[in-house]
Amino acid sequence: MQHKITLIKNANIVNEGKIFNGDILIDGDYIKEVDNSISAKSSDINIIDAEGKYLLPGIIDDQVHFREPGLTQKATIQTESIAAIAGGITSFIEMPNTNPQTTTIEKLNEKFDIASKTSFANYSFMFGGTNDNLDEILKVDPKQVAALKLFLGSSTGNMLVDDPQILEKIFSNTKLLIAVHCEDETTIKTNLERYKKEYGDNIPIKYHPIIRSEEACYLSSSKAIELAKKTGARLHVFHLSTGKETSLFSNKIPLKDKKITAEVCIHHLWFSDEDYEKKGTLIKWNPAVKTSKDRDLLWKALLDDRIDVIATDHAPHTLSEKNNAYTSAPSGGPLVQHALPAMLEMYNKGKINLIKIVEKMCHNPAILFQIEKRGFIREGYFADLVLVDLVSPWTVNKENILYKCKWSPFEGTSFKSRITHTFVNGGLAYNNFKFSEKKYAKQLTFNR
CATH class of the missing domain: 3.20.20.140 (Metal-dependent hydrolases)
Structure with a gap:
């Protein structure tokens, strides 16, 4: 089975001391390309429009x-x-x-x-x-x-x-x-x-x-x-x-x-x-x-x-x-x-x-x-990425707390920003309150 290719378009990318508007192409587990504008080469690419959102490692x-x-x-x-x-x-x-x-x-x-x-x-x-x-x-x-x-x-x-x-x-x-x-x-x-x-x-x-x-x-x-x-x-x-x-x-x-x-x-x-x-x-x-x-x-x-x-x-x-x-x-x-x-x-x-x-x-x-190929948005690095919406307020309450213990010191606190998408090794693990049933996680390795 061919692995999934995802193109994130129009994101405000926060990385290595800069914030710039651009696109990121994810191919399998990895970031294949980071550029100002990347065009989709085929129709089966999953495209996410990140306009107005910020993309972090x-x-x-x-x-x-x-x-x-x-x-x-x-x-x-x-x-x-x-x-x-x-x-x-x-x-x-x-x-x-x-x-x-x-x-x-x-x-x-x-x-x-x-x-x-x-x-x-x-x-x-x-x-x-x-x-x-x-x-x-x-x-x-x-x-x-x-x-x-x-x-x-x-x-x-x-x-x-x-x-x-x-x-x-x-x-x-x-x-x-x-x-x-x-x-x-x-x-x-x-x-x-x-x-x-x-x-x-x-x-x-x-x-x-x-x-x-x-x-x-x-x-x-x-x-x-x-x-x-x-x-x-x-x-x-x-x-x-x-x-x-x-x-x-x-x-x-x-x-x-x-x-x-x-x-x-x-x-x-x-x-x-x-x-x-x-x-x-x-x-x-x-x-x-x-x-x-x-x-x-x-x-x-x-x-x-x-x-x-x-x-x-x-x-x-x-x-x-x-x-x-x-x-x-x-x-x-x-x-x-x-x-x-x-x-x-x-x-x-x-x-x-x-x-x-x-x-x-x-x-x-x-x-x-010294974690290998993580922590940065770089071509050839694992596609661990987070999209955030800085103007999407929500309040922490019992219904949205995910910890097994079911409480948080932040209960009742309102936050202006929320996480909308989380990619783990190129897989969309979390998308607006929905979780992928597939696990994309890997053991970390260290460059020592």
Whole structure:
């Protein structure tokens, strides 16, 4: 059977520092041609008129928790990848703290097997480091695995890597990029005990950013960076939440040459501690959403390129779990469906331009993780593409939320922009609230 050829006409193409009106020819999995005007050579070409719409490379989300295996009451790779493509995310990198944890090659391969059968978006996984799995870490193929994930705070089971000697050994020996969650556990435990003495388990949520404090974040981030500099390891610090931490990062060299990089998540750019009163534990994340001053400084560092990537840290829990008392309510929330609409809302408010959104959500994750042939609109690259209508308002509600957990911290929020079409490897995976039954997803590969 001949593969499908699609011609996207009259799009405002946002790519590599420019916005220009043009056409894109997709042939099979790939972008065949990008030009100002391409004419259809045969009658069986599928033509999409994108007049007035903006065409972006597919979003690459470098940090998600899709909860499979073992926590599938919250989410599955299938349910969350469907939500992702509805939000313009065509590729995701999933975290190792599932059940069982992804800390052996066997468990990693099991996850690849699940994704190959059920994912609607392109996929890769991070391998998890522990205090005792260095032998397994050294077996990981860097061409197949996005990175090594280390929890230097806030983890369950044995995934908290808290032995300084082992940490140095891992940093010194792995060729993988090391991605870290940085919060100092000792600081947090001390703060938590103080508030538990006063409130028991019903600590008011407003104290969350004081318990998981600026000090806890900065102490851990600065130690990780110090170790990376000492060992020469390639370090990526996940989800910055404080203004103070932004001083640890530089914009003096291009991303491709940086050894130490940083990411910020949608929730830390959108919410502040003023929102706890209304949203409660629905915006309980680790690291915590902090002050509006922190948020302003995160924006500043994002726009001046000290922060390299925008991600979601999509981490769903059931609503009943989130409604528990403070000490029992888990941290994390679902975000993949609403991340790009939220950033486009910030564009509409004049906070960020479209070129910068594409740089931080498409180009930079591809550069940072050395992802092969994705993240850019280029001839010969995989046709992962997103069409957006910047003037098509909608409101997030129970009926249009696609996450398995069926709630969103954005419920009740109105967005001006919506995703109309998502292409994954040339296949039209999502088209105006309709999903293709065919899966076009592939495993990500890395040019290392």
